[in-house]
Amino acid sequence: MLAQTIVNGLLLGGVYGIATIGFSVVWGVMGIINLAHGAYIMVGAYIAFALNQWFGLDPFLAMPFAMVALFVIGYALQAFLLNPVMHTSLLLTLVVTFGIDLFLIDLFVLFFSSDVRAVHTAYSGSSLEIGPVLISWVRLVAAILSVLVAIASYLFLNRTRTGQAILATALDREAARLMGIYPDRAYGLTAGLAAAVAGAAGCLASTIFPISPTLGISFLGAVFVVTVLGGIGSVAGVIIAGFAYALVQAFAATYLGANYQQIVAFSMFLLILIVRPQGLFGKPFYGES
Amino acid sequence: MSSLLKLESVSAAYGESEVLWDIDLEAPEGAVTALVGSNGAGKTSLMRVVSGLLIPTSGKVAFAGKDITGLVAERRVVEGIALVPEGRRLFAGLSILENLMLGAFTRRDDRVKEDLERVWKHFPELADRSGQIAGTLSGGQQQMCAIGRALMARPKLLLVDEMSLGLAPVVVDRLAEALLDVNESDGLTIILVEQDVELALEIASRGYVLDTGRVVMSGEAGELRDNPKIREAYMGVAA
Numbered sequence: 001m002l003a004q005t006i007v008n009g010l011l012l013g014g015v016y017g018i019a020t021i022g023f024s025v026v027w028g029v030m031g032i033i034n035l036a037h038g039a040y041i042m043v044g045a046y047i048a049f050a051l052n053q054w055f056g057l058d059p060f061l062a063m064p065f066a067m068v069a070l071f072v073i074g075y076a077l078q079a080f081l082l083n084p085v086m087h088t089s090l091l092l093t094l095v096v097t098f099g100i101d102l103f104l105i106d107l108f109v110l111f112f113s114s115d116v117r118a119v120h121t122a123y124s125g126s127s128l129e130i131g132p133v134l135i136s137w138v139r140l141v142a143a144i145l146s147v148l149v150a151i152a153s154y155l156f157l158n159r160t161r162t163g164q165a166i167l168a169t170a171l172d173r174e175a176a177r178l179m180g181i182y183p184d185r186a187y188g189l190t191a192g193l194a195a196a197v198a199g200a201a202g203c204l205a206s207t208i209f210p211i212s213p214t215l216g217i218s219f220l221g222a223v224f225v226v227t228v229l230g231g232i233g234s235v236a237g238v239i240i241a242g243f244a245y246a247l248v249q250a251f252a253a254t255y256l257g258a259n260y261q262q263i264v265a266f267s268m269f270l271l272i273l274i275v276r277p278q279g280l281f282g283k284p285f286y287g288e289s
Numbered sequence: 290m291s292s293l294l295k296l297e298s299v300s301a302a303y304g305e306s307e308v309l310w311d312i313d314l315e316a317p318e319g320a321v322t323a324l325v326g327s328n329g330a331g332k333t334s335l336m337r338v339v340s341g342l343l344i345p346t347s348g349k350v351a352f353a354g355k356d357i358t359g360l361v362a363e364r365r366v367v368e369g370i371a372l373v374p375e376g377r378r379l380f381a382g383l384s385i386l387e388n389l390m391l392g393a394f395t396r397r398d399d400r401v402k403e404d405l406e407r408v409w410k411h412f413p414e415l416a417d418r419s420g421q422i423a424g425t426l427s428g429g430q431q432q433m434c435a436i437g438r439a440l441m442a443r444p445k446l447l448l449v450d451e452m453s454l455g456l457a458p459v460v461v462d463r464l465a466e467a468l469l470d471v472n473e474s475d476g477l478t479i480i481l482v483e484q485d486v487e488l489a490l491e492i493a494s495r496g497y498v499l500d501t502g503r504v505v506m507s508g509e510a511g512e513l514r515d516n517p518k519i520r521e522a523y524m525g526v527a528a
Contacts, residue, residue, distance in 0.1 A: 161394070168380050168391050174342060175378040179442075180366035180395035 001254060003133050009250030010243060011139040014146025015208065017242025019201035019219055020226040021153050021235055022194025028233020029170040029190045032086060032093045036100035037223060038216025040070055040195045044202020045211045046108060052119050059119045059207050060141060066199035074195025075188045082191065083184050101216070108213040119206045142204040149200050154235040156193070166190050225269040231279035241280060293318040293446055293478045294339065299348030301338050308334045309502045312348070316446065319476040321468070323493035323510060325486045325523060331502040332482045333375050336450045339480070340372040341365040353445065367395050369445030373452065377435040381424030385415050385434050388423050392441030400443070408437035411467045429460035436464065440471065450482045465492055486523035490514040
């Protein structure tokens, strides 16, 4: 049972990781706590669901479509709604992102109703058996894809010219302007990419969890915990924290019962906040060094 | 010598509070121009106007014969103006090399590598530790990195704001040497903003003295250096 619990945790960890990357990077780069991030994940899940229903597309193959759609949504919302308010006050950005969250949830209730849905594939029920441990194919593929998306995000931020421009803007907005970098464009790109990765997470989530327009709300809780655990803005930290979070949940579910998963996970969150407010890995975001 | 930069009766303000009044200034092409004055005289604000971070409320800024008064900072880099800001303003969490490459952000030509080699040549201690995080460098090394970053833009006009602040004289000498070298070998036009009036007027061929947001004196650097008023007010020498 121990081995199965660890496997369960590890398989979900990647999904929590990439569900969090965008939220964490947006917070680190722009100082925006995006309350609509969970809704982006929900939109990604519905894109996978709809493409599966209408065209029979595999939910994993829906990822590129969801990423492109959410990039556009994330970029546009940043450019038109958030850039104008982001230098005013934290409260205003919270209000705006909360508004976006409510809007997206209601929009999806309107189109898809609030019924709980599920994405089924031919291989949904099948598993790989290694000794006493069962590994669901769906979860295994989701875990592998999560890690790939995470690596791509990390390399983009740290190894490309555009990624460097985003980091530079985060570190010193005015000095970035002196390099010829337009901060508003860098913020738009950051928000777009964050939403795109959330969309990918949504597609993966659709293969594992039942989906409804409020799917994002429960995700947002997990995303908060994983961000604080991993350190704000740190892609690598967030991925490791995603695994830690999923493992704690898996252990709580196995040994205490499914009702305790959230309680234990959030207790861990509070404990970390008290003991290590800078996150598990102690590396402050670039901007705060 | 023609002027690369020309300011005509430029005034500027931060919101309601005016900081610069009616500034006329010229930077001759290929020369080093000094801008001196005490703390709060408006030197840094003037550099912000030239680099495009602060758009003037009135007056005209011309660069290479072109009116750039309303041009934003991001565009002025492409036009050929690079600023080494006061306090260095390096990207503290990124490495030396990453900082330098960000200096060349807008460039599409194939001479970036060549320019990087030149920065390494001027400041070999940066080359030895190119992967080190900029925030962990000493003050002198940070200033070298900041100057290197501005040079990576391959500018026509280099603005250097308070280069010597808080640095040891021996380090300041090295930085000054590097600036003179790029000025002489490439004909790079430089505006040097300094509280260290003696240093600035020694390097420069022309100078402007700023006081409470106005140009109060200008002329050949040598004349200014010998001017008893300046010697008394800024160099601590009794007239």
